[in-house]
Structures are given as C-alpha cells and as structure tokens.
Amino acid sequence: MFSIDLNSDLGESFGAYKIGKDNEVIPLISSANVACGFHAGDPNVMSKTVALCKNNGIAIGAHPGFQDLQGFGRRNMNVSPDEVKAMIIYQVGALDAFCKAAGAKLSHVKPHGALYNMAAKDERLARAICEGVYEFDSSLILLGLSGSLMLREAEKIGLRCAAEVFADRAYEDDGTLVARTKPGAMITDEDKAVERVIKMIKEHKVETISGKTIELCPHSVCVHGDSEKAVVFTQKIRDSLNAEGIEIKPLEQLVERR
Numbered sequence: 001m002f003s004i005d006l007n008s009d010l011g012e013s014f015g016a017y018k019i020g021k022d023n024e025v026i027p028l029i030s031s032a033n034v035a036c037g038f039h040a041g042d043p044n045v046m047s048k049t050v051a052l053c054k055n056n057g058i059a060i061g062a063h064p065g066f067q068d069l070q071g072f073g074r075r076n077m078n079v080s081p082d083e084v085k086a087m088i089i090y091q092v093g094a095l096d097a098f099c100k101a102a103g104a105k106l107s108h109v110k111p112h113g114a115l116y117n118m119a120a121k122d123e124r125l126a127r128a129i130c131e132g133v134y135e136f137d138s139s140l141i142l143l144g145l146s147g148s149l150m151l152r153e154a155e156k157i158g159l160r161c162a163a164e165v166f167a168d169r170a171y172e173d174d175g176t177l178v179a180r181t182k183p184g185a186m187i188t189d190e191d192k193a194v195e196r197v198i199k200m201i202k203e204h205k206v207e208t209i210s211g212k213t214i215e216l217c218p219h220s221v222c223v224h225g226d227s228e229k230a231v232v233f234t235q236k237i238r239d240s241l242n243a244e245g246i247e248i249k250p251l252e253q254l255v256e257r258r
Helices: 022-028 043-056 081-102 113-119 123-136 149-157 190-203 230-243
Strands: 003-010 031-035 059-063 106-109 141-145 161-166 205-207 213-215 220-222
Touching: 003 022, 003 059, 003 230, 022 043, 022 230, 031 043, 031 106, 043 059, 043 081, 059 081, 081 106, 081 113, 081 123, 113 123, 113 141, 113 149, 123 141, 123 149, 141 149, 149 161, 190 205, 190 220, 190 230
Parallel strands: 003 031, 003 220, 031 059, 059 106, 106 141, 141 161, 161 220
Antiparallel strands: 205 213
C-alpha cells in the first residue's frame, strides 16, 4: 500500500489583498503550510487560517520565508546563516502562538520560495534552517525538497524530515526546481501533472525538463493554493490518488518519531 501527504501553501493573503482559495483547498489536503507574515500573511490571516485547518482536521505547518512582501519571498536575498536562523525561529514562533491560542498543534515547517530553493543547494543556509527549527521544537518535521541539502542537514542534527515533490513544477537534472523565470517551469497540463505525481509516488521517478529521468522518494506532494485552477487541480490529484489506491495521510503518520 502506497501512502502520501498532500500539502498546499496557504494563508498567503495580506490585509485587503486576497490570494488563493483556502476555504476550498483546505478540505482536500492533509497538510497546510501557513505563511508567517514575512513573504505573505498577517496576524489576522494567520489566525483565520489556523482555525480553518483545525476545523477541517488538517495538519498545520509553518511556512517561513524571506522578509519580502513585494516580491512574495521569491527573490534571492544576501543573508547570513545567523539571520536565516533568527528568521526561522521568529516566524515559526509566531504561527505556533496562533496554534496554541486555537488549541491546535504545530506539525511541521516548510521554508518558502527563494529561501527554500537557496537552502536546497547552500549547506550553510540549510543547516541554519534546520538548527532554527530544532532549537525551537525538536519534535517538528522539516519538509524539504527531495534530495536537497536541507534534508541531509536535518538528518545530521537529528531533526525529523520529510521529502517533498511538486505536482505543478518542472525539475532540473540535479533534482532542483526549474526557476519560475524559465519557460516550462510550471506544469499547466493537469493530466500530465497527475501522471507525474503517480509515477513519483509509485516508481520514485520523474522526467526532468531536459528529458532525463531522475530518482526521488517522496513523503509529500505539494499543490500550490494560489494558482487559478488550484481547487480543480487539487481535487483531480486527490481523486487520482484514491483511484490508484494511494492513501492520503498527514506527515506525522508517515515520518517515524526519533
């Protein structure tokens, strides 16, 4: 029997600006990564998103990023490991406060955007993220790109970790995600995306943008909640997983406790 977590990046509205269809996406997933106010989200949005997740029985994760609202956290920044570590502790702590106030539990941490991508290849940033999570709460799970340095650094310090793959993103030959600025970075054909997801789960393989086949071993599949067809796309993936006999479970049920 195959099992997988289905996650989405949510809580990314800000003030009067609404992003995503959280109300519709949340019931379809098993884990939510909630923005913590740096790249998106604000205290009111964080509080409402945590309540939505709790009411739907969805695992709650922190989604910390660079302090870059204008660029939505997708622009690379020149920051030191100490700064990154502090950013992680600050943002995870903020979301954890809302979880505690709502009587909910924080399950995992998934870095966002440029921070996520940079740490996949930068050992110092990867370690800073892992240390920040571990020192805040060593029971949390770090969700990172399959095969990335983040997961290796997590293993080194004894932090539980889970490998993530993407339903709607193209891969480079080294297993990193194709930059959004490049043609073909996003998989817009829903049927093709679903086919890739099933192959990644059952065969641990995906075809890169160059046509090469690489291996990965996923615990979780991400579907982006801010895309135009997010709800239809998520529902189609969920239906396909059920049809293939692949059980959808939150990360806590997929990653062993240390």
